[in-house]
Amino acid sequence: xxxxxxxxxxxFVQRVMGALVMKNIAxxxxxxxxxxxxxxxxxxxxxxxxxxLVTEDKTVLFESDAIVEYLDDKYAPIEQVSAEQKALDRAWxxxxxxxxxxxxxxxxxxxxxxxxxxLANLVKAFAKAEKQLGDSAFFKGDYISxxxxxxxxxxxxxxxxxxxxxxxxxxxxxxxxxWQAALIDSGLADKTVPENFVxxxxxxxxxxxxxxxxxxxxxxxxxANSCATSSCCG
Ligand SMILES: N[C@@H](CCC(=O)N[C@@H](CS)C(=O)NCC(=O)O)C(=O)O
Numbered sequence: 010x011x012x013x014x015x016x017x018x019x020x021f022v023q024r025v026m027g028a029l030v031m032k033n034i035a036x037x038x039x040x041x042x043x044x045x046x047x048x049x050x051x052x053x054x055x056x057x058x059x060x061x062l063v064t065e066d067k068t069v070l071f072e073s074d075a076i077v078e079y080l081d082d083k084y085a086p087i088e089q090v091s092a093e094q095k096a097l098d099r100a101w102x103x104x105x106x107x108x109x110x111x112x113x114x115x116x117x118x119x120x121x122x123x124x125x126x127x128l129a130n131l132v133k134a135f136a137k138a139e140k141q142l143g144d145s146a147f148f149k150g151d152y153i154s155x156x157x158x159x160x161x162x163x164x165x166x167x168x169x170x171x172x173x174x175x176x177x178x179x180x181x182x183x184x185x186x187x188w189q190a191a192l193i194d195s196g197l198a199d200k201t202v203p204e205n206f207v208x209x210x211x212x213x214x215x216x217x218x219x220x221x222x223x224x225x226x227x228x229x230x231x232x233a234n235s236c237a238t239s240s241c242c243g
Contacts, residue, residue, distance in 0.1 A: 011036040014050060014061040016043050017202075017209045020109040020162030021073040022060045026201040027158035028080045031087055040203065073106065077155065087154055101141070101148065102159035108134040112163055115178070116170060116214040124219040128178060134163070135182045142184040146191040157192060164189040165198040166210070173211050174220045 013029070013036050015022040029036050041050055046057060053069045054061050062070040062079070070076050081087075090098065111131050118124035138160070142148065148156040164179075168189055171177045179186045192198060203209070215221045 011065065012063040013038045014054070014059055014063070015040050016059045017206065018213055019059055020113070020166065021058075021106070023162040023165070023201045024106065024159055025060045025062065025073050025076050025080075027161050027197060028077050028155070030197065030200045031153060031158060032080060032084050034080065034084055074103075077102075077158075081155070088152070098149075098155050101156045104134055104137055105156075105160040105163050109162060112166060112178075116166070116218065116220060118219045119217070120219055132178065132182075135179055135185050138188070139182040139184050142188060147188065153192070153195060153197060157188075158197075160188075161192055161197060161201065164192055165202070168193055168198070169207055169210055170214070170220060173207070173215055174224045176220060176223055 011029070011034060013022070013025060015026075015038050017040055026038075041047055041059065043059070050061070051057060053063075055069075055071055058071065060071070060073055060076060062076045064070060064079075064083075070079055108131055111127060115124060115127040115131050118127055138148075145151050147153055148160070164185070167178045171179075177186075179189060215224060
């Protein structure tokens with residue numbers, strides 16, 4: 010059986026899980042702590058990052074883009090598309106995945122100024138999607154495609170922050186909000202994160218951050234520091 014090596018808060022892992030779930034591929038999952046990476050993980054992972062997918066023939070795959078493409082090549086793709094459409098789907102997926110870390114950095118911001126400047130960069134992604142979205146429930150129609158799966162981590166995290174902290178990073182983007190609701194209602198979000206995701210996530214992003222201050226009206230005890238790095242979700 011396929012094995013996915015994961016970290017609970019990782020958006021790249023959630024995207025890969027989305028592809029596995031949508032294709033009904035059986036897999037087992039092992040969570041590791043990025044703050045204390047096990048030796049066996051360091052030995053098999055070329056870049057020391059999750060997700061890592063160990064295939065049926067024990068090949069160790071890394072980099073979420075490559076893993077998602079592998080799943081399409083090896084197992085039935087969600088839909089058959091032309092080469093041109095495939096290129097467009099990859100491009101729109103990349104518009105999401107390149108913002109995973111900026112979203113982590115935005116949520117980790119310690120003060121208003123840092124939060125707002127990071128958010129201004131992040132919302133450029135939502136503005137592009139808003140312009141592209143039509144009237145259908147999902148990005149390309151009434152079905153969940155690879156593009157929706159790529160955007161799922163961004164939209165799911167935005168929903169958790171809205172529900173917990175009362176801040177909507179999708180404010181001003183009604184089509185993206187509708188798309189977010191359709192994705193959450195589809196049940197895919199819950200199927201692609203661990204059971205205690207909201208708690209783990211809130212413990213990380215809603216403690217001693219600017220968003221935490223918005224929730225309880227206090228000042229953070231730590232001032233801004235650069236957090237737009239991989240440690241933001243670890
Ligand atoms: N480009 C990688 C990024 C993966 C990534 O940044 N993973 C983070 C967790 S969300 C990680 O493993 N960080 C630990 C580290 O960089 O040491 C991919 O697409 O798989």
